[in-house]
Amino acid sequence: MNIISVSGLKNSGKTALIEALIPLLAARGIRTAVVKHHGHGFAGEIPDKPGTDTYRFLLNGAYGTAIYDDDMAALVIRKAMTAVELIEPFSDADLVIIEGAKAEPYPRIAMLRKGQPLTSDAGTLICAVTDPDYDESALPAGLPRFDFGNYKRIAAFLIEYLSEQ
Numbered sequence: 034m035n036i037i038s039v040s041g042l043k044n045s046g047k048t049a050l051i052e053a054l055i056p057l058l059a060a061r062g063i064r065t066a067v068v069k070h071h072g073h074g075f076a077g078e079i080p081d082k083p084g085t086d087t088y089r090f091l092l093n094g095a096y097g098t099a100i101y102d103d104d105m106a107a108l109v110i111r112k113a114m115t116a117v118e119l120i121e122p123f124s125d126a127d128l129v130i131i132e133g134a135k136a137e138p139y140p141r142i143a144m145l146r147k148g149q150p151l152t153s154d155a156g157t158l159i160c161a162v163t164d165p166d167y168d169e170s171a172l173p174a175g176l177p178r179f180d181f182g183n184y185k186r187i188a189a190f191l192i193e194y195l196s197e198q
Contacts, residue, residue: 041144070133
C-alpha cells in the first residue's frame with residue numbers, strides 16, 4: 034500500500050485536488066481511499082452525509098473514506114486515533130490519501146496559494162501544487178511544481194511516482 038498526504042491551509046484546494054484525482058487514478062486501475070483529518074472537529078461531517086468533503090470523495094469513486102480529529106473518528110469511535118490506525122481498514126487499497134495531518138511523516142503534496150508559507154516538513158514533499166505566480170524560491174530546489182487545476186499532469190506525476198516505489 035502506498036500513502037501520500039495532501040496538505041495546506043484551509044481553502045487551499047486540497048479537497049478539490051483529491052476529488053479530481055480519484056476518478057483519474059481509478060481510470061488507471063488504482064483504488065484510492067481517503068483519510069481526512071479535521072483540525073477543528075468534525076461534528077456533523079460523517080462520511081455518507083451529502084454535502085461533506087468525505088461524501089464528495091465517495092461520490093467521485095473513492096474506495097473508502099474516514100475522517101478523524103483529536104477526539105473521535107468516523108465510524109464514530111470515541112477515542113483519539115492516528116492516521117496509521119485509520120489506514121488499516123484500507124489495507125487492500127492501492128493508495129491511501131491522507132488529507133491534512135501535516136505532522137505525519139508520509140510523502141506529501143503541498144497545496145500553496147500565493148504568499149502562503151510551507152506548512153509541513155520540506156523533506157516529506159514529493160511535489161507542490163501552487164498558484165501560477167507562487168514564488169518558487171519558497172520551495173525546495175528541484176521540487177516538481179504544478180498549477181492548480183492541472184489535475185491530469187498531477188495524476189500522471191503520481192502514477193509515475195507510485196510506480197517507482
